[in-house]
Amino acid sequence: MIPPAAAPDFLTRAGWGNARIEPLAGDASFRRYFRVIEPSRRAVLMDAPPPHEDPRPFIGIARHLCALGFAAPAILAEDLDHGLVLLEDFGDARMREMVDAGDVDEAATYTATVALLAELHRHPPANVPPYSRKEMHREAGLLTEWHCPAVGLTVDADGYHVAWDTVFDRIDDVPSVTVLRDYHAENIMLRDGLEGHARLGLLDFQDALVGHPAYDLVSMLQDARRDVPEDIETQMLVEYQRLAQPGTAFLDSYAILGAQRNAKIIGIFTRLWQRDGKPRYLDFLPRVWGYLERDLAHPALAEVAAWFDANIPADKRGGYLKDPA
Structure with missing residues (x-):
């Protein structure tokens, strides 16, 4: 440094x-x-x-x-x-540490982050590229490209693509919004003396695209870096639906995008270890696998879940990778 x-x-x-x-x-x-x-x-x-x-x-x-x-x-x-x-400079009061230490109320803080998303989604999206299906496939494919070889598996990559393509057809057609793509508790600073949206200092949004409004909710509520209680996730999904009225298929899309994002993260964190020499990211894999298993249990993910069952046995899931160093 x-x-x-x-x-x-x-x-x-x-x-x-x-x-x-x-x-x-x-x-x-x-x-x-x-x-x-x-x-x-x-x-x-x-x-x-x-x-x-x-x-x-x-x-x-x-x-x-x-x-x-x-x-x-x-x-x-x-x-x-x-x-x-x-x-x-937004200071040092990062949401992750403030919530974990009990310095702020967890439910109230997550409610504020959801309200911010609902407000952002009322505005026309930024002038950035779309979150295309091609990009979603590429990201999901990071799991088969990096993680599967790392755990000694040769898998059906073509079948993986086909399964995802079938599942992506079920994402509901809602107005596209600005998707910050890394909206989670380590990228939000809690600013002293401010209220409402001004209190939440936003960071790490340079990869923003135009896409589905459920994606940033997944990023926040299935956080790779901290355990978000399932009851908080459920409450926040209800709160977002109350504020944004996104439609009846929204929870299907949330599960699909959750599985896609978590598959991507498993691949990226494995790559950060193997290619970039950053083994600390392996510590997050058990949590991310847990989120992925929950998403795969949703009926909208049936074809992708079947692919996982056929290609990745239970003892190769769960993020047991350890850096030999």
Whole structure:
């Protein structure tokens, strides 16, 4: 977590030349974050190094969300050639830790996140690509591409695609919305002294697409990084349906998109271990497999569930992978 070489000049041009730079966080991508500190103010420096990362989608969605009245970080300065962006600092009160510590009410906090989604979904979507069926297939295929070989399985990849194609036909046709795609408790900051949507500081939305409104609910309520109680998930689904009135097939779509997302995550987390040398993501696999098993039990997933039963035996599920190191 050494600051990029271009950071001092960038900060000087942005009017932050006397600031101290401290490591803040890295993530599953090549992006890194630093806190930029002066006596009376502070900001966050995003390092999104080209050619691996492009900060322009993040900047575009941040400005879109801010224009709609949501709390995305203000863009204070940018240097696209070096992949540097100076952002508003939302502080340290992340939803995940605040809920886990009991510092905020779990149900009330999740209710606020659901209300934010319902409000976002009332607005026309951002100018970003669609969450196409081709992309959904590609993501679901990460499980057969990465995880199945890692557990010693040779599986029917063509049958997997066919099963998903049948199931995707059951996703209900509702108006498309902005899908943030990584909307969960580690990407929401709880901002002091604010209420309503302004209290929820949104992060990590650079991969946003236009898609189904159930997807971000799945991301929040089947969170790969923390256990969301099943009763909370049920309550929040009822609350979203009360606010948004999405139609009678919504829960079918929620289960389908839940299974698709969880299959994708299993594949990605296996890849992060094998390809990128990040074994800590294996610790999340038992939780994600648990969500996936629940989704596969839904009648709308019958063909995909049958494929799993035929190709992945019970003793190869559940995320038992361990890094040999």
